[in-house]
Amino acid sequence: MLLVLEGLAVLAAAAWYLLSIGQEGPVNMGGRLFMLFLLLAAGAWQFLVGHFLFRGKAWTRASALAWQVFQVIFAASFFGGGMPLVALGLLVPAAAILLLLFDPKATAFFGDRGASASRGAQQ
Incomplete structure (x- = not known):
């Protein structure tokens, strides 16, 4: 749920950025439009990651982890x-999500693929 809220927050930031895109600044219009595109793409991606994480897709953990690490860097x-x-x-929120991603209940929810693969190799 936190990932979906983060995605919505990035989309809200994109909407705010769109409202101020015509103001004077150090970046030309091409750079502003590119930044708007990046915000929209990042918000949509984060929203989708949150949705598929809720559905139990294991690939979402790596994407969520990478996003949270970048978010910690931005916070600094x-x-x-x-x-x-x-x-x-x-x-x-980044710290909370990082902790929750490595919670034993989350690992059980996604299935411990590393342990099952090593058990198969031992037999």
Whole structure:
């Protein structure tokens, strides 16, 4: 559920970015449109990962893990940039999801593929 909420938050950030795309700034319009595309793609991808994670697809764990690591890196840059509330808003859900991804119940939900493969090799 947290992954779906993160995806929705990124899509909301894309909508906010779209509203301010015409304002003056250091990036030209091509760069702004590319950033908007990246935000839309990342939000849609995160939403889909959250959906398929809920359905028990094992491939989603790696994608969710990678996203959370990037989110921790982004949070560190916001701490350095003097925006601690934004940084905490990125860091707290990322930490919670990272912990939940490695919870024994989550591992059981997805099936311990490594242990079953090694048992088959031993027999």
